[in-house]
Amino acid sequence: DAGVIQSPRHEVTEMGQEVTLRCKPISGHNSLFWYRQTMMRGLELLIYFNNNVPIDDSGMPEDRFSAKMPNASFSTLKIQPSEPRDSAVYFCASHRDRSNQPQHFGDGTRLSIL
Amino acid sequence: ELKVEQNPLFLSMQEGKNYTIYCNYSTTSDRLYWYRQDPGKSLESLFVLLSNGAVKQEGRLMASLDTKARLSTLHITAAVHDLSATYFCAVRLLMLTFGGGTRLMVKP
Numbered sequence: 281d282a283g284v285i286q287s288p289r290h291e292v293t294e295m296g297q298e299v300t301l302r303c304k305p306i307s308g309h310n311s312l313f314w315y316r317q318t319m320m321r322g323l324e325l326l327i328y329f330n331n332n333v334p335i336d337d338s339g340m341p342e343d344r345f346s347a348k349m350p351n352a353s354f355s356t357l358k359i360q361p362s363e364p365r366d367s368a369v370y371f372c373a374s375h376r377d378r379s380n381q382p383q384h385f386g387d388g389t390r391l392s393i394l
Numbered sequence: 395e396l397k398v399e400q401n402p403l404f405l406s407m408q409e410g411k412n413y414t415i416y417c418n419y420s421t422t423s424d425r426l427y428w429y430r431q432d433p434g435k436s437l438e439s440l441f442v443l444l445s446n447g448a449v450k451q452e453g454r455l456m457a458s459l460d461t462k463a464r465l466s467t468l469h470i471t472a473a474v475h476d477l478s479a480t481y482f483c484a485v486r487l488l489m490l491t492f493g494g495g496t497r498l499m500v501k502p
Contacts, residue, residue, distance in 0.1 A: 322495060
């Protein structure tokens with residue numbers, strides 16, 4: 281099992297640029313989660329997909345953030361335009377719905393906006 | 395709104411000592427998870443607790459769940475340096491809600 285795969289691992293870009301983070305969930309998992317982790321706010325859930333459909337996006341900070349899941353094996357989180365306060369580690373996690381198994385996390389993308 | 399609180403937030407202890415991390419939550423749930431995170435790394439699942447009175451043990455770590463008290467504990471026995479990490483509890487309703495984490499440092 282390859283686990284949850286995220287790319288890129290690191291991203292450094294200037295403010296105002298568009299940033300796209302990518303995630304491939306574990307095969308057979310039908311729930312996907314995007315989290316953001318910072319020292320100040322800890323681990324925050326941004327958005328949750330179930331069967332490729334966004335179920336709860338109440339954690340998305342503002343309209344600059346958007347997420348898509350066009351199929352069961354791929355999701356993107358986009359920030360446009362990016363701001364320095366978006367700097368954080370972004371994790372993707374996946375889970376098989378209606379199971380008691382834990383969410384499996386990817387290695388994260390460390391994002392720095394200059 | 396579900397709230398999950400861990401304490402302490404930071405714990406420095408000597409090798410060989412015992413200690414307990416507490417996780418309190420505000421809404422009834424019988425699914426609680428413990429994760430470990432090493433600096434700069436991802437979150438790794440440690441324990442899944444699914445019922446009142448559940449107890450799981452792995453090496454020097456033991457987790458328990460009291461759903462009536464809405465409390466889970468992570469007990470560390472005879473700590474070793476390799477246990478230094480941040481530990482998170484998470485409670486599941488529709489989604490996971492994480493506690494703020496307990497940063498554990500074990501000193502020689």
